[in-house]
Amino acid sequence: MFVNNKKANLRKFLGLGILIVLGGCAVSPPYVYYGNTSHNYYRYVKKRDANSLEQYKKSLEYVFDYSEKKGIKVPPGLYCDYALIMLTLDHNDLAKEYFQKEKDNWNESQPLMDFLLQRYHLKE
Amino acid sequence: MKRIIYLFLFPIVLLYFSGCAYQEYTLLDAYPNLYENPPASILILPPVNKSTAVEAKEYFACSLSEAIGSKGYYTFPVEAVFTVLRDEGLYDTEIYTPELLTNLYKYFQADAVLLTSIEKWDKTWFLTSGNLQIDAKYTLLSTTTGEKIWDFTSHTDVELTSSSDNLLVSMLESAIKTAVEDYFPNCLAANKETMNRGLPYGKHHPLFGTDTAYSIPPGKTVDIKINK
Numbered sequence: 001m002f003v004n005n006k007k008a009n010l011r012k013f014l015g016l017g018i019l020i021v022l023g024g025c026a027v028s029p030p031y032v033y034y035g036n037t038s039h040n041y042y043r044y045v046k047k048r049d050a051n052s053l054e055q056y057k058k059s060l061e062y063v064f065d066y067s068e069k070k071g072i073k074v075p076p077g078l079y080c081d082y083a084l085i086m087l088t089l090d091h092n093d094l095a096k097e098y099f100q101k102e103k104d105n106w107n108e109s110q111p112l113m114d115f116l117l118q119r120y121h122l123k124e
Numbered sequence: 125m126k127r128i129i130y131l132f133l134f135p136i137v138l139l140y141f142s143g144c145a146y147q148e149y150t151l152l153d154a155y156p157n158l159y160e161n162p163p164a165s166i167l168i169l170p171p172v173n174k175s176t177a178v179e180a181k182e183y184f185a186c187s188l189s190e191a192i193g194s195k196g197y198y199t200f201p202v203e204a205v206f207t208v209l210r211d212e213g214l215y216d217t218e219i220y221t222p223e224l225l226t227n228l229y230k231y232f233q234a235d236a237v238l239l240t241s242i243e244k245w246d247k248t249w250f251l252t253s254g255n256l257q258i259d260a261k262y263t264l265l266s267t268t269t270g271e272k273i274w275d276f277t278s279h280t281d282v283e284l285t286s287s288s289d290n291l292l293v294s295m296l297e298s299a300i301k302t303a304v305e306d307y308f309p310n311c312l313a314a315n316k317e318t319m320n321r322g323l324p325y326g327k328h329h330p331l332f333g334t335d336t337a338y339s340i341p342p343g344k345t346v347d348i349k350i351n352k
Contacts, residue, residue, distance in 0.1 A: 042187070073328075115231070
C-alpha cells in the first residue's frame with residue numbers, strides 16, 4: 001500500500017515537473033505587434049504615392065486584426081496613422097473614429113488627438 | 125604555520141583583485157533619474173544627421189517608434205508629430221533649450237523627448253563583400269526638468285555578402301547591394317537591439333520595474349553585428 005502511494009506521488013511530481021518545464025518553453029505572446037508597419041511607413045515616406053499608401057494601409061489593417069485576435073493592444077500611434085490615411089482618402093468620419101480609438105487605447109495620446117481633431121475640423 | 129597563513133591569504137587577495145577588475149554596472153546604477161520618475165510617453169524628435177548619407181535620417185525616423193514602443197512606452201505618432209513640428213518651424217531644430225522643451229510639453233504633454241544623433245552611416249564594399257557601419261547616440265530629456273534621464277551609444281556593423289559562387293557575379297552583386305539596398309530592416313534591427321540592451325522597460329510593459337539589476341555594457345555603449 002505504502003509503496004503504491006509512493007509511486008503515485010512520484011508520478012504526480014513528475015507530471016507537475018513536465019508541466020512546469022513545458023509551460024516555461026511556451027512562447028508568451030508579444031506585448032505589442034507591429035508586423036511590417038514600420039517598413040511600409042518608411043516606403044510611404046520615401047515615395048508618397050498611391051501604391052505605397054495602399055501598402056501601408058493594408059499593413060496597418062493586418063496589425064489591427066492580429067492584435068484583436070491575440071487580445072493585445074494595437075501599438076502606439078498606429079490608429080492615429082490610419083486616421084491620417086483616412087483623411088488623405090477623404091474619409092473624414094473614419095478618420096475621426098480612428099483618432100478616437102488612439103485616444104481610447106492610449107491615455108497619453110489625448111492632448112495630441114484633441115489637437116488633431118480640432119486641426120482637421122473633426123471636433124463637434 | 126606560515127604555509128597555512130599563505131594558503132588562507134592567497135584566496136582573499138585573489139578575491140579582492142577580481143572584485144577590482146570586474147564591477148557590475150546595472151541599469152539602476154546608470155539611470156537612477158529614469159527609475160525615480162519613469163516617463164510613460166516619449167516624443168521622438170527628428171534625428172540629427174551628422175553623417176554624409178541623406179537617407180539615414182528617414183531610416184531612423186521611421187524605425188525608432190517600433191524600437192521604443194516595443195519596450196513599453198507610448199511613442200507619439202511620428203507622421204503627425206513631424207507635421208506639427210514642420211508647421212511650427214521646429215523640424216530641423218538641433219538645440220533643445222528648456223523653453224523649447226516647455227513648449228513641446230504644452231503641445232504634446234510628453235514626459236520625455238528622445239534626441240538621436242546619427243554620427244556615422246558609412247557604406248563600403250570590396251570585391252565580394254560589402255559593409256555598412258552605423259554609429260548613433262541617443263538621449264532622453266525630461267520635459268518637466270530638462271534633465272538628461274537616459275543616454276546610450278551604439279556601433280552597428282552590417283555585413284553584406286553575395287550568395288553567388290561566381291566571382292564576377294559576386295562582385296557585381298555586392299556592389300549593387302551596397303549601393304541600392306533597402307537598409308531599413310538593418311536600421312530597425314540595430315535600433316531594436318540598442319533599446320533591448322540599454323533602455324529600461326516602460327510603464328506599459330508587463331516587465332516594467334523588473335530590470336533594475338540588469339547589467340549594462342561598459343560606457344553605455346553597445347556593439348551590434350548584423351549579417352545579411
